[in-house]
Amino acid sequence: MKKLPDIKKSFSEWYQEVIYQAELADQSPVRGSIVIRPYGYAIWEHIRDILDKKIKATGHQNASFPLLIPESFLKREAEHVEGFAPELAVVTHAGGKELEEPLVVRPTSETIIHYMFARWISSWRDLPLKINQWANVVRWEMRPRPFLRTTEFFWQEGHTAHETYQEAYDEAHMMLKEYVDLCHTYLAIPVIAGTKSEQEKFPGADKTLTFEGIMQDGKALQMGTSHLLSQNFARSFTMTFQDRNGNVAHPHLTSWGATTRLVGAVVMVHGDDKGLVLPPRIAPIQLVIIPIFKASESKDTVLQAARTIETMLVHAGVRVHLDLDDNKTPGAKFYHWELKGVPMRLEIGPRDVAQGVAMIADRLGLSKEAVATDAIVAHVLNKLETIQQAMFNRAQERMKSLMHTGHKLSEFGPQLHEHNGAYRTGWCQDKECEQLLKQYQASTRCLLDEKTVEQCFNCNKPSVTDVIVAKSY
């Protein structure tokens, strides 16, 4: 296996290579699509399960809607179809015949779900309607990157309908908060939450909320979004209800989603020159046990001790792997599991067994110490929490060092272009000023609620609120 590219000098090459070498994913023969391998899929399963619990705990129910959507559905909402048309994959033939109306492979499911909502909603008693779908979606991608941009990806898409604007507003913000907690508490990734500009929002939405991470190379990554949809969607699908006063009204809608891109974010925020570094809460393997013996007579003793420790940790709920591969040296195993980002490593040899201890080290390099056998469980449980927290702190420090305050684009633009990093600045919220960011390959990532910079980064008009400006994935 070849050496990983230098993470500082060649971040993009490092990213691709670590994903293949750590067996998170593999290239596929289908343009723009990847194969998610078991190790990568297990990370996604953990993220999915955590998020699914949050979605259910906040009163949503899972359901499933068709993959293939009549082309005419997308055309009902003008901005929506304009936004998605260039990315559609279209089924024109099926069952051996040409279809009368082509079907698109869903790029997102607003249209089909709103069609069904219109059938299910007739009175205020049917509201709120809060549905979530775990699904694959397809958006044709010319420049794919594993997990970050692929033609097919996995996500959850929440879709809700409410009696009032305020309830929809609260819903969209509540889900944003759940996503931020997912990132902070489980992925150990600090994010900036705010609002997308008019140019950057979801096609057809009134308002798009976003949470953005800053990767190690200083580029921003949109990690997910929560939309307050315009009533146009409800109108396009003639979705109405009788309100509490007996009047006919359109419900207020939201949609919100997060994708397999989160796996890419974990790689880009935490990785290092040795490979992945996985936060314990989503690591498929939290601790790997490596038995070490030279003489074959010590093999049985060591393996027995290793198995005992494995059993203790499994019972305590730790995700453990005992590496019994007899075709690899301990050194090769260390290298392998470091590449895969396993948070903790336990080594045990004949001398350790004799002394009733095991050597425990961690992927962050916080400590390496001998721990008495009967103290191992408590030590590991405690250490996993320490690592989780340390990873968040480290990521937060890094993000701070990548964030700057900027006043005039003419000054910080060239810096941004050359060194990446995110700039917090003022903006008058005119489209013309926003356009100028393109010359530095940057864009507005999110509008904040606060105002700390008085003037727009370009013109002399007063700023409305601060905005985060950066290059992005």
Added chain:
Amino acid sequence: MKKLPDIKKSFSEWYQEVIYQAELADQSPVRGSIVIRPYGYAIWEHIRDILDKKIKATGHQNASFPLLIPESFLKREAEHVEGFAPELAVVTHAGGKELEEPLVVRPTSETIIHYMFARWISSWRDLPLKINQWANVVRWEMRPRPFLRTTEFFWQEGHTAHETYQEAYDEAHMMLKEYVDLCHTYLAIPVIAGTKSEQEKFPGADKTLTFEGIMQDGKALQMGTSHLLSQNFARSFTMTFQDRNGNVAHPHLTSWGATTRLVGAVVMVHGDDKGLVLPPRIAPIQLVIIPIFKASESKDTVLQAARTIETMLVHAGVRVHLDLDDNKTPGAKFYHWELKGVPMRLEIGPRDVAQGVAMIADRLGLSKEAVATDAIVAHVLNKLETIQQAMFNRAQERMKSLMHTGHKLSEFGPQLHEHNGAYRTGWCQDKECEQLLKQYQASTRCLLDEKTVEQCFNCNKPSVTDVIVAKSY
């Protein structure tokens, strides 16, 4: 809401109607596809989680492969493409252009997965390779029926590669056993396990194992299959490995799957004139609490007692729903939750609160009794197990009454055609004799290992093994 059709006289109409009325699924505007509503999806989630645990416990890992597969891949295995060609949905345009090579929406994933296996396998050390995928697949369907036959459906597809034929054989049989346990222990559905005939097997397989249920109308339902694939698949994708002796060999492959059809089986095996009857282990709601009060002064007392019982049961791990809908009478609620097949019902009124009891009834009608508040948890936990077992027993009795022994097709064929039911008979295993079943709209469902009937159901040749013959879904 209209009355359900008579389950005995109009089974097929009853099936469609109960699915819509109990809100398991809804028709969709996309031909052949359904929308799975939250209540139906929750049943599928329980089945999926149980099966996923079994799949992981038997050493398989989840992964994910592309939805869209190059058309040429399917053509590599001759029998395979012949079997699936008429059912394919084909993407011809994407990203605003006509594609150079059309992509098919996967009808199953053998081809793409074997392509990847060929990249991952080089030595016997890479074997066995045991992968599972939870996915949606598309097979164009002209006569759809919710859950039983839909253009898009959900399933898991397991794909494994082994060093020897024996290992692949054992794998295919092990998974058949896991499926049978899923049906017996969780779905409370007795099934007949055996082998498909040459005509009925999976396109390209050496041998297809199957498990079949007998529905209340006497028709058989193939509930899932486990295939021992021919080495043709390995050859088509030049999948080779260096064996323990240093020789180049083709791995032996299996694939196996079960689908959302299992939800349809649960409906058809257990339902009655009042609606669904759900086995407790997969019921989204295991017990519904219905508070009963007339005077508003007793409302608070009753609701408080109901909430206390709800909390106790939730803590004991019971899936409870407290029905607080103030727009429905208790009678309407009884009707509603019976239709939805909730296994247990708890009623509590002012007099019950005063006496420190609650009335507990069950969907099967086994008992209705007053239970003291402090005995409720134990009573419910115990009763849920009793119901689960009683449902399996009842289904087994029904299946027995629908199964007959047949000797000559000329005698039992007309019976089969008129009254449905399954016939166990002898068969010489000649295709010509099997063809004759068509005149009674029947087919061979599965070959058994035993032989209890001496002669073929048609000719005078000796039978090879017994075979189950029935009409089927």
